Amino acid sequence: MVEPNFSSGRAAERPDAAVGSAPLAEPAAGAAIDPSKEPEGRKETKHLSRSRLIWRRYWRSAGGKIGLVGLAVILxxxxxxxxxxxxxxxxxxxxxxxxxxSGDHWFGTNQGGFDVFAMTVEGLRKSLVIGFAVAAIVEILAALIGASAAYFGKKVGMVLQWITDLLLVVPSFLIIAIISQHTAGSKSSTWLLIILLAAFSWMISARVIRAMTLSLVNLDYVTAAKFMSVPSLVVIVKHVIPNVASYLIIDFTLGVVGAIMSETTLSFFGFGVQKPETSLGTLLGDGMASATTSPWIFLFPAGVLVVLLLCVNFVGDALRDAIDPSSKSGGAA
Structure with missing residues (x-):
């Protein structure tokens, strides 16, 4: 029978202590412990706000960096x-x-002797105004109509859904083309085009927002606001819509691309922005005839348009990955 060994002292109690080494010093009672010397597993995790977390995930995307820098340069x-x-x-x-x-005309001149660089910059400004204005109006309409359809119940929801479905089958391109032709050249033609594009672009986003907010309108804090006689518009704006803000931000960036493409297509065929005003679509339409003989008239506006749309798309994709917690593209928090 083996006798227990009590001669090893504290070394026997600490199997990790080396034989012949000095015993580990225990911290004195009441002595302050330096947090920097604590084991790695005991350090507290630094909590990040949602905005900082989204920005960190966004900046990990190479496409997001390229898109943000490129969009900043274009703006x-x-x-x-x-x-x-x-x-x-x-x-x-x-x-x-x-x-x-040449040195006098960086992008050359067109058939009328106009500087292509100056016209491209002016067309870019016009297209950006139209794109961002249409996207902003679309998101406001989609958020209010979609949330209202879910908030007010069956009757109001059915009416709003019927209007939404009706507008989805209306030939919007034909209507915009006919109306814009009658206002060609007037000072209000650009703003009328913005209103028309926004009026026929909100329906799909509104349907998505309605589906997202159906489960939100029955939450406790929304029900409590109803019983406290808070106005319905206040409840929708302050309690319902903020819960779908992530989708609205992503849809806004994609809406900018869609609005610019719609304006470019209409202007290319002569139905959008009309002379004497100019946009990227009108420049492409004017330069199409001489794309092979004088390619600079067409290539420079087309190049600016392609870069603009790519940058906005990169920003939108990176935002979607950064905001969506289930996405693997943004990396870990």
Whole structure:
């Protein structure tokens, strides 16, 4: 029978202590412990706010970085481009008709002697205004109508759904083309185009928001607000819509792309922005005929449009991955 060994002292009680080494010093009672020297597993996790967490996930995306930087450059070009241009977009150079890109005309000139760079910047400004304005109006309409359809119950919801389904089958392109033709060249033609594009673009987003908010209108705090006689519009705006803000942000970026594409298509066929105003669509339409003989008239506006749409798409995709917690593209928190 083996006798228990009591001669090893504290070394026997601490199997991790090396034989012959000095015993580990125990902290004195009441002594302060340095948090920096605590084991790694005992350190408290730093909590991040939702906005910082979204930004961290967004910035991990290479496409998000490219899109954000590219969009910032395009917006900067639209803001300061007119001051950089050597010519105004409405000024004709009588000595340069269909001239190639040079030091005097960076993007060359068109058939009328107008500077293509100045016209591209002006068209970019117009397209950006239309795209962002239409997307903003669409998200407001979709949020209010979709949330109202879910909040007010069957009767109001059925009426709003019927209106939504009706507008989905209306030939919007034909209606916009007919109305815009009668307002061509007027100062209000751009804003009328914005209203028309927004009026026929909110329906699908409203249906999605309605489906998302059906489960929200029965939550306890929404029910409590109803019993406290809080106005319905206040409940919808303050308690219902903020819960779908993530979708609205993503849909806004995609709506900008859709609005710019719609305006470009209409203007390309002569139904959108009308002369003397200009947009990227009108520039593409004017340069299409000479795309093979004088390619700079078509290629520069087309290149700016492609870069703009790619950057907005990159930003939208990165935002979707950053906001959606189930997405693997944004990486771990």
């Amino acid at each position: 900067l070009l639209a803001l300061i481009g007119p001051s950089l241009a050597l010519w105004d977009y409405w000024v004709v150079d009588d000595n340069a008709f269909l001239s190639m890109p």
